[in-house]
């Protein structure tokens with residue numbers, strides 16, 4: 001199994017938007033997300049990934065097949081995992097573990113990420129994969145922030 005990150009080009013933005021719907025549908029189990037009258041979830045930040053060098057969007061592929069995405073942004077001297085998603089078919093096979101490693105390796109230095117405390121899969125996943133030692137901060141709204149250094 002080969003897991004790779006491929007930068008999302010602007011012409012592939014609609015593909016990323018499709019995957020974003022699957023991700024938001026998963027999130028609607030843990031956050032109050034409502035469907036629009038068109039049957040879609042709103043996501044207001046997609047265009048930013050094609051406008052600013054401080055934002056990066058990648059497809060995650062497994063043996064060249066689309067399997068998810070990773071979005072990262074740079075602010076306050078650190079890269080942040082903004083959104084991260086592996087489609088259900090490919091979960092619990094180590095895909096996200098490899099994809100996160102590939103993402104972190106692109107930018108050695110300080111990283112942060114936030115997760116919802118009731119997203120038990122994300123909590124277990126990030127604690128399993130971020131480099132130790134990681135600083136853990138409880139945020140308002142039942143969220144947790146991890147800060148760590150990628151060497």
Ligand SMILES: CC(C)(COP(=O)(O)OP(=O)(O)OC[C@H]1O[C@@H](n2cnc3c(N)ncnc32)[C@H](O)[C@@H]1OP(=O)(O)O)[C@@H](O)C(=O)NCCC(=O)NCCS
Pocket residue numbers: 023026083084085086087090091092093094095096097098114115116119120121122124125126128129
């Ligand atoms: C979280 C997510 C990215 C994990 O993807 P994945 O490819 O299944 O993760 P991996 O197979 O690489 O898991 C690596 C380790 O993380 C932990 N882990 C991953 N999913 C887990 C789950 N559902 N429950 C408990 N532990 C989990 C385990 O320690 C796992 O190692 P193991 O399988 O050897 O036990 C995926 O479930 C997902 O996309 N969820 C919906 C979107 C989301 O919540 N994204 C994170 C936003 S902060």
